[in-house]
Amino acid sequence: AAGVIQSPRHLIKEKRETATLKCYPIPRHDTVYWYQQGPGQDPQFLISFYEKMQSDKGSIPDRFSAQQFSDYHSELNMSSLELGDSALYFCASSPSGGSYEQYFGPGTRLTVT
């Protein structure tokens, strides 16, 4: 079965640089969620999109922005990177109109040096 695809899987950036993370949801899933998991921490919700509109917002820094495109893939843009942004970034997708079960991708490991 098709799963959530995230790219890149690993990314190394320097402080103050920008990064773009991509997420391709499971086919026919119209909702995308982004989570950040610091080392040894639980995942923290950042933001979600439903039908290309922002549907919910969590603890996403102002330096980060995200959007969902017409093909339902989503991108998380991160600017002015800080050392504390080093984390695993997960994307999850779910179909609407049901139990809203979220299926997670393998994550993008971002390292800021």
Add this chain to the structure above:
Amino acid sequence: GNSVTQMEGPVTLSEEAFLTINCTYTATGYPSLFWYVQYPGEGLQLLLKATKADDKGSNKGFEATYRKETTSFHLEKGSVQVSDSAVYFCALMRGAGSYQLTFGKGTKLSVIP
């Protein structure tokens, strides 16, 4: 606000031992409850879920019952295997327009032969 409290790990068990990982929650309304598992270097996999009081979720020998009176969703397995070694996260989804997951801190389980 919503929160999830899990028993702290790490938990080390011998193969075929009985497993219990405690999880309690605080939430308004009637949240849905989930257990996710994260194997080393991988993303989060949905293990089981329950959407209303007294529901029992089960999968791969794992079970958890949604207890509204004690606000708990403890994970159990009668006989663990080495392959069950992973980090287990309890999570809730409030619903009613908010579908973000709120996770517990995670419990690392190690099963030794």
